[in-house]
Amino acid sequence: MAKIDLVVLDMAGTTVKDKNEVEDCFWKAAEGTGLHTTRDRIVSMMGWSKRLVFETLWKEQLPGGDEEVVRHQVEHSYALFTQILEKHYLTQEVLPAEGCMELMRFLKEQRIKIALTTGFYRGVTDIILHRLGWDKGLNRNYTGDEFINASVTSDQVIMGRPAPFMVFRAMELCRVTDVRKVLKIGDTPSDLAEGKNAGCLSFGIVNGTHTRGQLAVCENDGLMDDLDMFRNFLRSFC
Secondary structure, eight states: OOOOOEEEEETBTTTBOOSSHHHHHHHHHHHHTTOOOOHHHHHHTTTSOHHHHHHHHHHHHSTTOOHHHHHHHHHHHHHHHHHHHHHHHHHSOOOBOTTHHHHHHHHHHTTOEEEEEESSOHHHHHHHHHHHTTTGGGSTTOOSOOSOSEEEEGGGSSSOTTSSHHHHHHHHHHTOOOGGGEEEEESSHHHHHHHHHHTSEEEEETTSSSOHHHHHTSOOSOEESSHHHHHHHHHTTO
16 A cells, blocks of 8 residues: 555544534424424435535425525525534534544654545534634644644535545645545545545544444445544554
8 A cells, every 4th residue: 555645534423523413403404494304314414515415305305396495495404504503513512533633643643644524614614623723733824733734624615525526625735646645534425435536545434423334335445443443554554
């Protein structure tokens, strides 16, 4: 395996501890705007652009519906979702996932760059990064210890997961030119597809939103129990 230059990590459920909070925020927004769905259907789209989730659900509820009506409903649900989501991350405890800080320190020791990609939009991502103190390394004038080199959100690219564009943008920001030297890890099928569509190695973590069985049916280069297992895996060729 080629030397690694960049590891691209998902946020909620992978590097940021998530006990179904994002799913709950989706559910509350759906209930509050008359959108009928199931939690399983919501979970199946975890990792997607959050706006795309609502667009998909409303089109399922209103098949063949007037485009303007559907668009209005999507914006209504999405607006409520962002309010609920931002309130959650501003007021509730935000913690790194188990093994995350140890993995980041290991990558820094190996001079491997770290990028975070997410289906969140820029606004709430900045709240999370600030709450965790991970935004310091994104300030080009900051000279202290840093944890991440780049952050890319779904609203900063032409298309979110499972499209590969967030990975490509992360490579651009980190000045990495060889996709064969990039690893992607996340906890959803869309994470795995994002990595595969980008042409890099794509790994799954099974202690997030999806089980090993749910991820095993997706194309992948390996499934890890947790980030500690992923770190030990990386040791074998760093």
